[in-house]
Amino acid sequence: xxxxxxxxxxxxxxxxxxxxxxxxxxxxxxxxxxxxxxxxxxxxxxxxxxxxxxxxxxxxxxxxxxxxxxxxxxxxxxxxxxxxxxxxxxxxxxxxxxxxxxxxxxxxxxxxxxxxxxxxxxxxxxxxxxxxxxxxxxxxxxxxxxxxxxxxxxxxxxxxxxxxxxxxxxxxxxxxxxxxxxxxxxxxxxxxxxxxxxxxxxxxxxxxxxxxxxxxxxxxxxxxxxxxxxxxxxxxxx
Amino acid sequence: xxxxxxxxxxxxxxxxxxxxxxxxxxxxxxxxxxxxxxxxxxxxxxxxxxxxxxxxxxxxxxxxxxxxxxxxxxxxxxxxxxxxxxxxxxxxxxxxxxxxxxxxxxxxxxxxxxxxxxxxxxxxxxxxxxxxxxxxxxxxxxxxxxxxxxxxxxxxxxxxxxxxxxxxxxxxxxxxxxxxxxxxxxxxxxxxxxxxxxxxxxxxxxxxxxxxxxxxxxxxxxxxxxxxxxxxxxxxxxxxxxxxxxxxxxxxxxxxxxxxxxxxxxxxxxxxxxxxxxxxxxxxxxxxxxxxxxxxxxxxxxxxxxxxxxxxxxxxxxxxxxxxxxxxxxxxxxxxxxx
Numbered sequence: 345x346x347x348x349x350x351x352x353x354x355x356x357x358x359x360x361x362x363x364x365x366x367x368x369x370x371x372x373x374x375x376x377x378x379x380x381x382x383x384x385x386x387x388x389x390x391x392x393x394x395x396x397x398x399x400x401x402x403x404x405x406x407x408x409x410x411x412x413x414x415x416x417x418x419x420x421x422x423x424x425x426x427x428x429x430x431x432x433x434x435x436x437x438x439x440x441x442x443x444x445x446x447x448x449x450x451x452x453x454x455x456x457x458x459x460x461x462x463x464x465x466x467x468x469x470x471x472x473x474x475x476x477x478x479x480x481x482x483x484x485x486x487x488x489x490x491x492x493x494x495x496x497x498x499x500x501x502x503x504x505x506x507x508x509x510x511x512x513x514x515x516x517x518x519x520x521x522x523x524x525x526x527x528x529x530x531x532x533x534x535x536x537x538x539x540x541x542x543x544x545x546x547x548x549x550x551x552x553x554x555x556x557x558x559x560x561x562x563x564x565x566x567x568x569x570x571x572x573x574x575x576x577x578x579x580x581x582x
Numbered sequence: 583x584x585x586x587x588x589x590x591x592x593x594x595x596x597x598x599x600x601x602x603x604x605x606x607x608x609x610x611x612x613x614x615x616x617x618x619x620x621x622x623x624x625x626x627x628x629x630x631x632x633x634x635x636x637x638x639x640x641x642x643x644x645x646x647x648x649x650x651x652x653x654x655x656x657x658x659x660x661x662x663x664x665x666x667x668x669x670x671x672x673x674x675x676x677x678x679x680x681x682x683x684x685x686x687x688x689x690x691x692x693x694x695x696x697x698x699x700x701x702x703x704x705x706x707x708x709x710x711x712x713x714x715x716x717x718x719x720x721x722x723x724x725x726x727x728x729x730x731x732x733x734x735x736x737x738x739x740x741x742x743x744x745x746x747x748x749x750x751x752x753x754x755x756x757x758x759x760x761x762x763x764x765x766x767x768x769x770x771x772x773x774x775x776x777x778x779x780x781x782x783x784x785x786x787x788x789x790x791x792x793x794x795x796x797x798x799x800x801x802x803x804x805x806x807x808x809x810x811x812x813x814x815x816x817x818x819x820x821x822x823x824x825x826x827x828x829x830x831x832x833x834x835x836x837x838x839x840x841x842x843x844x845x846x847x848x849x850x851x852x853x854x855x856x857x858x859x860x861x862x863x864x865x866x867x868x869x870x871x872x873x874x875x876x877x878x879x880x881x882x883x884x885x886x887x888x889x890x891x892x893x894x895x896x897x898x899x900x901x902x903x904x905x906x907x908x909x910x911x912x913x914x915x916x917x918x919x920x921x
Binding site for chain 2: 363364372373379404423475480481483
């Protein structure tokens with residue numbers, strides 16, 4: 345079940361990153377919002393990983409090379425703008441993907457139908473913040489543009505086919521997904537008075553091999569923290 | 583509550599006696615267990631005392647996120663991680679309710695946060711203790727939330743309406759957290775030897791600080807008598823502490839864990855548990871800022887606020903631009919419509 349792992353790991357890893365914000369958010373309302381999104385994603389991860397096996401075994405006992413998440417979601421939080429841009433890139437993708445899966449008749453249709461409502465909220469949250477930050481102050485504009493540039497190279501990976509997901513009847517056409525995503529993200533970014541990277545910077549469009557278990561350096565440290573306690577007590581129940 | 587607003591007072595021409603009559607009406611209403619609402623007249627000292635207590639309560643929710651959030655990224659199962667994230671989220675929500683309730687008294691959230699950051703207002707001393715193992719998350723749920731609930735349930739009948747209503751909502755969620763903490767400790771206590779030891783160690787470290795949450799003994803509590811007269815408080819610190827001990831002892835037995843107090847024993851005559859002396863020197867020291875985590879907690883809180891300043895400024899600038907834009911559009915539309 346490669347596809348369940350791919351989708352489940354995306355949700356698990358991004359949820360973990362958002363969990364790192366707890367107690368550090370710029371305003372109390374964002375403590376609530378970021379935790380809420382993290383919880384939705386964790387809920388999705390648990391359902392998806394359970395389709396592939398035992399959720400805790402998969403989360404806590406796999407090594408780095410066995411994780412199938414996108415490199416985008418494992419990127420460190422950076423500042424609030426960096427986190428929000430990561431949310432924008434991912435949640436627009438996830439929303440479009442889940443809408444299509446929900447409309448199809450593949451194995452993920454029922455799950456996608458439930459999750460799509462949560463993801464629509466995540467997308468709205470990210471888009472609203474990109475507008476505020478891009479069209480806010482000079483500093484917020486600069487930081488958000490920096491986030492868009494830095495994370496751009498991880499976006500191409502979202503449009504590589506995933507075995508078991510991009511089957512006939514699943515409703516997913518990666519090329520159509522890519523075009524729709526690009527249109528939606530461009531619209532938000534332009535309304536926010538920002539620019540998507542073009543020219544040489546966009547050479548990274550197709551980079552990334554998280555689906556093949558090839559991750560970036562910060563990921564190993566992230567799962568070391570995540571797995572440490574569980575691994576220290578083999579066989580224990582919690 | 584009788585509608586004694588300054589306006590109605592002036593309309594009825596009470597003149598020089600107004601103050602005394604308002605105070606008498608207030609005292610009578612409070613004595614009759616009526617609720618005071620934001621527009622009602624209230625003594626300045628009552629207002630100040632409530633602001634102090636509610637702000638401290640709100641700050642405790644916000645600072646209290648830190649010791650638990652410390653374990654979110656290390657929670658040992660996905661189920662526990664989800665429970666812990668939900669709990670920390672609830673705490674941020676409780677902070678928001680309480681700041682809103684405090685704002686009905688004419689103060690602002692920004693002002694209150696400034697006072698927290700500058701040390702002018704306090705938060706519960708319990709959150710100055712560190713969470714050293716996973717079991718601490720369970721001990722906080724069981725003991726710290728248990729003590730908080732014992733303290734807070736009577737506040738659901740507090741004389742100030744907005745505070746009482748906030749507490750009704752908060753206590754429901756807190757009770758849920760407490761059961762989860764108990765259940766977490768139960769899983770550890772009945773788990774492996776190492777897990778059981780982890781649970782016992784956590785209870786040993788959190789027991790006394792939890793008893794300190796009820797505040798100083800009655801004869802040293804500066805605000806108690808007045809708070810009880812105003813029906814902000816319903817029971818004394820020592821009464822609530824005793825109630826908590828009596829509830830916790832059988833729960834510890836059910837958990838298969840001991841409480842770290844050799845003097846703890848049932849007193850048939852009193853119908854209560856006797857317990858050992860609290861180290862009040864430690865309590866006052868932590869309150870003065872010298873606990874294990876005081877600097878760390880307030881430091882993280884200040885940093886989050888300072889590092890988030892540009893985000894709040896961006897949101898304000900955006901709102902201003904777009905509301906100004908909106909207003910211009912509305913004016914234009916109104917002119918077109920001949921309004």
